[in-house]
Amino acid sequence: MSFEQLGLIAPILRALETQGYATPTPIQAQAIPVVLAKKDLLACAQTGTGKTAAFSLPIIQLLYNERPQGPRRIRTLILTPTRELAIQIAENVRDYSAHTDLKHAVIFGGVSAHQQIQQLRQGIDILIATPGRLLDLYQQGHINLLGIQQFVLDEADRMLDMGFIHDVKRIIVKLPEVKQTLFFSATMPPEIAQLANSILTKPVSVAVTPVSSTAQKVAQKLYYVDKTAKRSLLVHVLKDNSIASAPVFTRTKHGADRVAKELNKSQISASAIHGDKSQNARQRALSDFKAGSIRVLVATDIAARGIDVDNLSHVINYEIPNVPETYVHRIGRTGRAGASGIALSFCDEEERAYVKDIIKVIAQPIPIVEEHPFLPSMSPVDLAPRPAAPVQMRQSSSQQVAARKKNNGNNRKWHGNRQQQHKKG
Known part of the structure; x- marks a missing residue:
């Protein structure tokens, strides 16, 4: 058509x-x-x-x-x-x-x-x-x-x-x-x-495109890392020249400012964009990012649906969002209009539950990067979200009575056997 x-x-x-x-x-x-x-x-x-x-x-x-x-x-x-x-x-x-x-x-x-x-x-x-x-x-x-x-x-x-x-x-x-x-x-x-x-x-x-399905066309990777090593991991990941530019998402305004400052110290051009910035500063950062003047735009979730840049190859979740749909909106900045894209997510031990919720919503596993220089003290296998333990159903009162009778009978049988063994000994 x-x-x-x-x-x-x-x-x-x-x-x-x-x-x-x-x-x-x-x-x-x-x-x-x-x-x-x-x-x-x-x-x-x-x-x-x-x-x-x-x-x-x-x-x-x-x-x-x-x-x-x-x-x-x-x-x-x-x-x-x-x-x-x-x-x-x-x-x-x-x-x-x-x-x-x-x-x-x-x-x-x-x-x-x-x-x-x-x-x-x-x-x-x-x-x-x-x-x-x-x-x-x-x-x-x-x-x-x-x-x-x-x-x-x-x-x-x-x-x-x-x-x-x-x-x-x-x-x-x-x-x-x-x-x-x-x-x-x-x-x-x-x-x-x-x-x-x-x-x-x-x-x-x-x-069209239900919130959970956007993730289907974006290649996702999960890095388990100690919280204190996230900035080092980010600098390491950005050494990949195939990442020409990328939005990096944080949960807090202060965190966005801190990450942008650390990236600039590492000779990676970056600006932060969030609600406390003046409109002129926000627009300038977004314009510089679109023009390629800066390589990284560090953003809070308030900007997750406001970044409209063509041909973004990568999105980086510096912090895992606590709302699964927010994750999908974030990674939706890449893979737009049918194009492919890559989403990299950094997860520390405190964020494991958020990853588990995200996996439920997108109905697919997120591949774990098992080898990188900043692996956490716990192995990725230990950190990976585990399936919930089966829920023990509460017994009805009649079931409880029957169970007690069965247990009492088993106990009497066990004691009787023990007495016979004692006499034979």
């Missing part, structure tokens, strides 16, 4: 050709016709499946074909949880709409709102926003949401994880009752499913 067969118009096809896109991904092939038909959409798809194009391409076409008379007003709202994701979506919208006269703006916190307000005043068709800054500018009277025709809620489960779900609900009640809603989430926990049911009208459901 081609993009042309999906019914996309010439200006969009020209933009896709410029970007080098020839064949739609599964989520694009399923979602684009639904959106063009102006139906609500419930899509279970994670980052790396091409979902941004799945909603932005048909939205651009709908807006282009139905340009109203008079001044521009916001007709599409795309809500996303992080600044990095908002910027990436805006870049995609810019590229896909290059041969149209549509205008867009992106707003997010952490920077001055002055320039964002100026863009809004000039008139836009598409607004990409994070929840907090959207509410701030709405309350200040800089944003009018009454003309919204399409509402996209992207990364809904991440909104929940980051504590934004209440802001999302506050925004939803400010939107027109009649609109097209496109709901995207990598996972569907009960609270997210309930939210989807409350805002969607007769949606078409699409599910």
Whole structure:
């Protein structure tokens, strides 16, 4: 199937050709016709499946074909949880709409709102926003949401994880009752499913690349190592010249800063990216990583779905996440759009339980690297997750009585035999 067969118009096809896109991904092939038909959409798809194009391409076409008379007003709202994701979506919208006269703006916190307000005043068709800054500018009277025709809620489960779900609900009640809603989430926990049911009208459901299946196309390797030797192991692994660039994931902001500092001391160019960094610093680090100016981007999980870099060959889990789905999202930074990739994970003794949970979710073993210079004091075989011991079922009261009678009978028989042996002796 081609993009042309999906019914996309010439200006969009020209933009896709410029970007080098020839064949739609599964989520694009399923979602684009639904959106063009102006139906609500419930899509279970994670980052790396091409979902941004799945909603932005048909939205651009709908807006282009139905340009109203008079001044521009916001007709599409795309809500996303992080600044990095908002910027990436805006870049995609810019590229896909290059041969149209549509205008867009992106707003997010952490920077001055002055320039964002100026863009809004000039008139836009598409607004990409994070929840907090959207509410701030709405309350200040800089944003009018009454003309919204399409509402996209992207990364809904991440909104929940980051504590934004209440802001999302506050925004939803400010939107027109009649609109097209496109709901995207990598996972569907009960609270997210309930939210989807409350805002969607007769949606078409699409599910591609379940969270556990991403791991199937990524070659995974597990290094058991003492906690104190992890940084040395990381430097050793990065001596491999085939790792041109790689994101390295930590669990904490402080840990990300510390790892980046140690790598730079070892003459490996690295920058850290996390929530405590200013927006300018975060964007500069991400831009430098994309451009190849730095080799390693050390990130916390808040950025796990916000790193969108083509052709990443490796991902390194410096620390094992305590949520299995987070592991899958992390390694999903490589092996994107059907490409192959390699995920390396460093596990100390305290993280063994996390590995066990991950293996359950991805339903496949993770091969252990049994030879490297920083093997832990315990062997990899000893450290490997062990199957749980069989659970002893509690006996019913009748079973307990029968067991006691049997034991008493056996005891009497044993004592009787012992007495006979004693007499014979």
